[in-house]
Amino acid sequence: MNSLRRSPITGLYHPRTTIYSLSNSSLTDNQSSSSLKRKTSTVDRILYADKSGFLPSESYSCSSRSQSNVDLSKSLSSLDQSILEAQVKRALCCNETMEATIKRIRTEGLYSIKDLINQNEVLERSLQESNMKISQLEYLLNKTKQQRIISNDITTSISNYEEKIKNLENDKLQLKLQFEQCKSLHSKEVTQLEQNINDLKHQLVDTENKFKLIQIEQEKINSINQNNLNQLNEKNQLIEQLQKRITEVELNLSKIDSNNIINQTLVDDVKRINDLRYENEQLKKDIQLLKQYSFIIMDKAMNSTNIKSLLKSGKENQTNSELPEEKIKLLQQENASQATEITELRELNKKYFNTIEWMQKKMQQLEDDLNRTKAKVSELNLSNSSNDSPPLVKK
Numbered sequence: 001m002n003s004l005r006r007s008p009i010t011g012l013y014h015p016r017t018t019i020y021s022l023s024n025s026s027l028t029d030n031q032s033s034s035s036l037k038r039k040t041s042t043v044d045r046i047l048y049a050d051k052s053g054f055l056p057s058e059s060y061s062c063s064s065r066s067q068s069n070v071d072l073s074k075s076l077s078s079l080d081q082s083i084l085e086a087q088v089k090r091a092l093c094c095n096e097t098m099e100a101t102i103k104r105i106r107t108e109g110l111y112s113i114k115d116l117i118n119q120n121e122v123l124e125r126s127l128q129e130s131n132m133k134i135s136q137l138e139y140l141l142n143k144t145k146q147q148r149i150i151s152n153d154i155t156t157s158i159s160n161y162e163e164k165i166k167n168l169e170n171d172k173l174q175l176k177l178q179f180e181q182c183k184s185l186h187s188k189e190v191t192q193l194e195q196n197i198n199d200l201k202h203q204l205v206d207t208e209n210k211f212k213l214i215q216i217e218q219e220k221i222n223s224i225n226q227n228n229l230n231q232l233n234e235k236n237q238l239i240e241q242l243q244k245r246i247t248e249v250e251l252n253l254s255k256i257d258s259n260n261i262i263n264q265t266l267v268d269d270v271k272r273i274n275d276l277r278y279e280n281e282q283l284k285k286d287i288q289l290l291k292q293y294s295f296i297i298m299d300k301a302m303n304s305t306n307i308k309s310l311l312k313s314g315k316e317n318q319t320n321s322e323l324p325e326e327k328i329k330l331l332q333q334e335n336a337s338q339a340t341e342i343t344e345l346r347e348l349n350k351k352y353f354n355t356i357e358w359m360q361k362k363m364q365q366l367e368d369d370l371n372r373t374k375a376k377v378s379e380l381n382l383s384n385s386s387n388d389s390p391p392l393v394k395k
Helices: 023-052 069-146 158-254 258-320 325-386
Strands: 004-006 013-015
Touching: 069 158, 258 325
Parallel strands: none
Antiparallel strands: 004 013
16 A cells, blocks of 8 residues: 655645656746745835835026026926926836736746646546556456366465455455545545636736736826827927017017107106196195194294293282282193193194205205206207107197
8 A cells, every 4th residue: 555645735645656846846936936026126116216206317407587488488398308208117117017027927827737737647647547456456356256266286275365365355445445535635636726726817817907907007198198298399389489479579679760769758758747747736835834834833932932921920920919829820730731832832843844844855856857857858859850850748
């Protein structure tokens, strides 16, 4: 009776007659695991770069304040283009890694399926060999039963033959038991192989679906990038058109006649003269009002001085004739209130004099400006008259 051996893949038992080495499969497993580690490390690096959002460093020169808006828009478009290129490169790297993982999974699945098929073939061979042995033993038993014992040897008894027959029957029973055990093991391993094949098929379907989704996302990204590139081209065309229009406008502005410029300056000067005249009249009115108010203040001050002289005369008369105390207190209170009013009036008078001085200075400035504008207008009128054109503004 042959001893059984446990398989390292499935964990089941089968006869040791099968000569099968798993050195190749272990080597392929080790190679696939090492390649898997390398690929997963590269994928992790790519994903880390994707999360961190680092882009290839590019030197951009700082534009000064004197540069135009067109240069700024060009720099922005170049930035957008570089960002899009980086996104495309990142998507291509992810696509390549996914393709490599799918190929690796397919190869691993094929290798595992081949190993399982080889194991199945070995088990089938062992079953066939056991069947052959059982059939041979049955044939021998039938022969021994049918044959008549015809021999000249008297020493050998029939009991020996009967013992041999019993031994052969016992061997037959043991072989049947082994055959049934092998059948059960074979059925278990077949079911496990089918389960492994189904799992590998599901994994392949999942990876293919993931690959399809990645392809769809990549197509979307490519379409978005194409749209962005089209928009950038349109923007560049618009910028070129605007530059052409700006040059045309500058040429048209340079071709405008100098007479139109002079007329515009004359109109502005006339408006300014009218504004200055209006301000001058308003300042004159304010000065007159301030003068009237200053006269009123002076009258109040004179009245306060008269009251003080009366109080002094009252004190002198008090020495000669005694007045009642109530009248003296009233006079003192009136004197104090008038003194406070006088101080307030003096402060107001100072303020108004300061404002009058400021207004006079401003009047002087306005008169100077008027004289300057009049001189300019006269010069422009003279230049227009020399060009046989009537003056726009009359003095």
